[in-house]
Structure formats: C-alpha cells, structure tokens
Amino acid sequence: MRLVLDGTGLTCARVHEVARARPVPGTAAARVEVGTAERARIAWLTAGSLTGPVYGRTTGVGANKNVMVESGGLDLLRSHAGGAGPPVSPERARAMLLVRANQVLAGGSGADPGVAYALADALNRGFTPPVRTYGAIGTGDLTALATTALCLLGEVAWRAPEGEAGPPPRYAVAEALAFISSGAATLGDAALGCHRLRALLHAGIDVAARSFAAVAASAEPLAPAVQAARPHPGQAVVAARVRELLPGLAGDAVRPEPAAYGLTAPATGRVQDPYGYRAFPQVHGAALDALGAAARAVEVDMNAATENPLIAEGRAWHNGNFHSAPIALALDAARAAVVQAASLSVTRLATLMEPGYTGLLPFLADEPGRSGLMILEYVAQDALAELRHLAAPVTTGSATMSHGVEDHAGFATQAARRALAAVEPLEIVLACELVAAARAIRLRAPRQEDELTRGLDPATGDRVLDADIEAARALIGEAAGRFSG
Template sequence: MRPEPLVYVTIAHLYEDLCRSLDMLRRDDSAVRRSRAVVERALADGGTYYGINTGFGKLARVRIPADQQARLQRNLLLSHAVGVGEPIPRDVTRLMLHLKIHALGLGYSGVSPETFHRLLLFAEKDWVPVVPSKGSVGASGDLAPLAHLALPLLGLGAFWRPDGAGTVPAADVLAAHGLAPIDLQPKDGLALINGTQMMSAYGAYVLEKGSRLVRTADLLAAMSLEALQGSIKPFDARIQAVRPHPGQARVAENVRHLLEGSEILESHRDCGKVQDPYCLRCVPQVHGAGRDALAYATRVVETEINAVTDNPLVFEDGDILSGGNFHGQPLALALDVAAMALAELASISERRIYLLLEGHDGLPTLLMRETGLNSGFMIPQYTAAALVSENKVLCHPASVDSIPTSLGQEDHVSMGSISALKLVNVLRNLEHVLAIELLTAAQALDYRLPLRPGRGVEAAHRYVRRLIPHREADYLFQEDLLPCLDLIRTDALLDAVAEEGCVLA
C-alpha cells in the first residue's frame, strides 16, 4: 500500500495528512519493501546502476566494488553535508523530514527498510535534525540540506530541542534511547539526499501564511479606503465581470462586504470626487493578481509534495531509470513568482500608508493634530518604504541563474533553494508593512468618528482599539507596532471581522 496523496490546504491540514501517511507506513511498508527488492535484484545481476554501484555526478562512470557499496552511501552523506548559514527554522525542518519520509514511502526510491524505519522513529519522537539553510543549488535536489537532515542516522549532526531553544548532539539522543547509528545500505544515501524537500517545505510554510495575508491585505485596504473617504465604485461587480480574473473578483467582493452599512461612504457619496489614486482604486487588480499568482505557486507545491524527486527511480517492473525529477525548476519559478506577489502587496500597502499621512479630506497631516513638536506617523512610513525597497532587491529571480556544478555534469541548476530563502524574507517584510498600515489606518479612522465605517471595518477597528490606544503625541512606536504585527501573524483580526458576519474569501 502507498500513502494517500497529500492535499495542501494549510500547514496544520498538511501535517494531519502527513501524520496519517506516516502512521500507515509504520503499519504497512510493503511499497518500500517491494522497491527495495528491485534494488537487491539489481545488485545481484551484475549490471551498472547509477549511485548504487557507481560514483556520483561526474564520477558516474566509476564502478564501485560490492564490498565498498555501503561505504559509498556513508561517504555520500559525509561529503555532501557542507551546508552553511543560519539553521532552517525547526518547524520548516520538521516539515522537510515528514515530506522526505512520505516521498520514500511512495515506493520508488529503493531505500532499505532499516533506514526508512529509523526516519519514521525520528518523526514519531519529534527528533528534528538541525539543517543549515545555505548550500543547495536546487538541481540534484537539495543535496546539502538533505545530507544534514540525514546525518543523525549515522549518529552525527544534531537535533533541535523540543522547544526549539538550542540543540543536542544526535549521538547523545540516540545513546539516551539505547539506539546505535545505522549502517546505510546501497542506494540509501542517494535516496536520502536526492529530492526537493527543502524547497517544498519552505514553499508550503510561506504559502500558508500568504493565504492569510491576502485576506488581511483586503481588510487593511478597506480600512484605508474608509479613512480616506475613497469610492466604492471601482469595486462594483460589473467592473470585475468584464475582466474576469478570479482573484480580482474575490478581492472586490471582500471589500464590498467589509463596507456594508458604512456611514462614512454615505457621508461623501455626492462629494464630486471622480477617481481615487491607484493604491485605492486598483486594489482588486493588484491584490487579485497576487492571489492568482499565489494560487499557481500553491498548485506547484501541492504537486511537488506528492511527487518522487529521487534519482534513479525504482519501478515495480524491475527497471531502475535515471532521470531529472530532482531538478528544482518548477519550484524555483513558482517561489520566485510568489515572492513577487507578496512584494506587490507590500508595495501597494506602503502607498496607502503614504496617502493616509498627506492630510486628505479632513485628516490631520501625519495623523496627529499638533505636528512640529510631534513627528506623528512620519517615520513608520519610512520603515515601510525601506522594507518595500528591500523586497525589490529580493525579488530578483533566482530561477534565471545557473552555475554549472559537478565538473560540468550538472550544467544547469535551478537555484530554487535561493528562491525559497528569499521568499521567507519577503514574507517577513510584508508582515511588517501590513502591521504599519494597520496601525496607521486605525489612527486615521479615529478622525472619522462619530461616523461609522462598514461593519467589517468597524469590527477590525474596534478590535485594534481594545489593544492599542489612539495617539496624539510622539511615543515609542514599537509599543504599538509589535501588537499589530501579532495581529497580522495570527487569525485574531480576521476572526473578529468574521464574528460580525464578514468572512473573507
């Protein structure tokens, strides 16, 4: 039996699927054993099989004697564990481990049951290896990161402590549980380090957070629109229908929903303004394009986490075929696109922040009544501008770069791991920019009282004001930005809006 396909909805949902998959594999590893039997027969038939009885990469033509084939696999892990940089966060590495086990369990890698079950034990005990973040070129899989992921099998490397605060040598953990390091069998090392699990794990991690941020961005746009007395006309369903991108229609619907019952809208319905600046008027088009781009990236990641990205692949008919499923180009492109989508959400958010400070339609300049002595909200916009500018640098696509490796044998690589690492930084910058817009829009809405905004906007504003007061003098902005950042990173604000009947799609 093979594991059921994973359906990526959220990280929590994905972990549920993975845990079911791993539990099934503990009880029924027949696909792994059938695949291993093919490798065992190949070893006995005298043929030449890449990475099983040959060297790797440029050394593929070097035949390895039978009595050295187990050592070959150990050497593979040792020679490839040359990652550098800050460790990958524990929760991302935990996902890497589970995805690697799932891929091996599909039964096309020929890994030995002993090695496979030791990895299952790591997952069961929640022993998460420490993996450096840099060193993969995203072509023959995430070689260096996955080599570090596998080192504890040999009693080398380290595990994270359960709380993520520090690490413990893997040898100490194994010894404390009466376990000896395992001896890798032919093909094991190659099955462990060939694959795209680092890129896939980062993609799943960021895209889940992105699915929340696109809804939060719609909410913040509606708050800013109300504070700036913007027009609801650009969100008319008829406008979206004649340019029927799905994300655009959804964003416009969200904003219309959030503005239902708005007294502010009614107060300026006949004000004579014809058009708002693009950062308000084009929210459906910009936010919507980002949603559609993230949907594409999510489809790629879901395909990848259900794929076998090993080489060579072992098939039930006895064939062992070398191919290129390890190449990270599908993910590299998708993660680059996701970074651009998130960066644009930050970019248009910063423009709304700037607009809120300009003193339009009765709002005080810099959102405080007594400026001069007070700088008001001037400098948070600087921070947003800096983060948006940094994102522009980070959005240079890694996927268009390639540096030959393995003496030219691996002459085109994806650099998808760099796409993944950049994507995380873009995400974090976006979170901070949205936190600044949340703080700024809430301050601006205070000046529209006693007029009430739409019920969704009002619910969000009311929730923010429970945590953060209105300000009329300079203060340490971090006191308010940090709670706003917490709201951006959790479902609390969206849940408060949903309780008022405004569930955002």
C-alpha cells in the first residue's frame, strides 16, 4: 500500500488502511509519502515574516492571549502534554499522525513542512507517540499533539515497533502552536469509526438477506417501484443488494413439515412482515446515509486548514475554524442511526426464534424442549444496550475554561471515541443474527451453503455458543473488509 499525501485527498478509508497496517522494520509494506508541500512552505515562510501580535507566537494562549512573550514554544509543548488515562492504541496514534501530516500539507498552519516528512517517517517505521486517552474536548487535541511534538524533539520516547533498530524520528518543532493547534487525533478516531461502522453496515445487508431467506420474508418491500417512490440513496442501495442476493439464498430450500414436530404451520403468503423485514431498506439505508454524511464531514476537516491563527494571503487570521461542531453533530446523528439499524437486527433475530416464521422448532433447537439458540437474544440485547449508551448525544453539553475566554466546546473527541467503541457491539449484534439465520437455512436445506455461512459449525445440538459467535464475527469482519469506502 502506497499513499502520497498532498493535503487534499485523504479519505476515511485510507486512514483505516494506514492505521491498521503493521510496518515491518526495513520494509515499505505501508508506505506513506509526502507529495507537494508548496502551500505549507508558503505559509511557513509567511509566518516567519509576520509582525505585530500573533496568537500563540508572540502572545500566550488561552487567557494569556494579551500577554506578549518572546518565545513560548518549548514551554508551551511541555505544559500542554499532560494527558491522562491509558495510552491509545497504535492504530489510533497512527491515524492521528497521518491526519496531522496531511493537514500541515494543506497549508495554513505556518508549521515547517518538514514536520510532515518526519511524521511520514514515523508512520513508515512504525513509531507512535504515547498519547493518552483523556485530554481534549473538541477544541483541539493539544495534549496528544504536544506529546507528539516532544517525541519529535527527543524529550519523550516514542513507542517503537518490535525489531526496529534505527534511531527514532527526530525534528525540531520550531513553532509549537502551529503544530498542536489541530483536532488530528479526534479526526483520526472519527475516520476509523466512520469507515468501520459503514463497512459493518454494508456487511449487515448480507446478514439480513440470510434472515429474509430463512423466514421466506416477502420481497415486495424491496421492489424497484417502492424504492423509486421514496428515493433516499441508502434505502435504494439496501433494497437492491437484498434483491440481488435473495434468489441464490432461497435456492430450492423447502420448509420441513411442521406437523412432524407438533407445530402450527407458518402462515404462507403473509401480506406484511414485521418491520425488521418490511422497513429494513428504510432504516438500514438511513444509517448508511448518516454514516456517509459523517464521513464526508470528517474528510472535509482532514483536508482543511483548521488552524488558529490561519496563515494565508500574507497575514495571520485569528478565527474559529478549529471548532468541531460539524464533526460532533454528524457523529451524534451517525451513532443514533447505528442503533436504529442494530435494533432491527435484534427484531429479526427474534423472528428466527419463532416457529411461526421459520416452520422449525422454537429457538432453532434440534429437539423439542431444548434451548437451541435462545441465549443469542440475551447476547444481542446486551450489545444493543451498549450501543444505545454509546449513542447518547455529546452535542448537548459544553464547557467554559481558561478564565472564561474559551466558553464553548464541541466534544467531537467524545463523539469520535464513542463511534469507535460502537464497532464491537454492532458486530456482535450482526453476528448473533447471522448464526441464527445460518442455522435456520441449514435446517431447511442441509446442503445449502454460501460465502457468509460456510465457516459456521453445522452442528445443531445444545452447546456453548461462544465459538459460533466469534466465527460469525470473523466472517462479518471479512465481508466488511471488502468495503472500500
């Protein structure tokens, strides 16, 4: 994988690729290169020739904005590097380094463009700064970036990859605020969360299609005429994908004779199915649209000059481009939409437990009175409850700091962190549905297999289901991995 940064084309998908790459010392397995740095160079040269008060360069910061200083570079970095909590994962740190390097190249920070080369070097060699979890509220990732700057200066040790024998990346960060005035860590988390949640939602369409097949749900709600009548983009994508999959999944599957188990035959030709099927394109499609909107908002900021002051047109512009309201609002909406999609997955799981929909024994057991897959509902409901908790909006809060000078906050940092945390419970919800749908299909047509279910254990006796859930998560992860964004 080779990525050339130029300050204009960074996407959530590329952040995901670089963040998850595991550089091997001495190789270029995940090569990040710096392209044109002309805009950054112009801003840097301009910043060096500015006269008069410039926030953070000739003045203090925050409530000290009116205090003139000769040089606060190193002191500013040392005083702002105090985060708390456990270090973030190397993946998240790599995402931050990538975003900040790209932002520097976008121009406007006044930072030496050589910093972008140093960050690319760290990425290529697998070095990450020991950034801690807590220390930002959506007005700039000051603690994370100050720690990174001190790593570049050699005052704080990088986290080095195993087997790396060369010297750590070094660079003299001349202008402290020009480097740390950014939400790069928040945007890195947001990019990872948006990409991974979108990928899981796309995989979730394939999972739901198996449930459609398992209960012989009506395809009428998926019809092109229905979608054309209400042309939301995500809705159309979802309906088209299920329409594409259903013929192959249905195959020649025949319901077993319910009377053999003392069951009531399921209704055939149902006029309307439950919402988990009938409204699936509308709900799941809305979630895709919300995640798409969030990804676009994140990508704007990853390729923008969100600097204060902004160095442009030969002067310093003091401004509020750093404020994260657009990101926080988009991520709040996206997480709420994910809950909607996951809740429908849980309702489909419930129908898969019902003989009236499957024509099989309760809970897809292999003998009457056994528990079968009953416990999957508890697991899925637990994961769904976690998703609801993570979907609580952050944009209803605020904060006042630094003697009242900084009197509002967007909390996009918390919104991004929660988006990343939502990946695991969403995957678990979908895995529970897949395990049940796969068993139902197998019971109806024992020889029928497909790409998303063939790795699951075909045994139907009561047993510990941990391995089944984990296998389903792996299969869903593989399907999500094919999503290119």
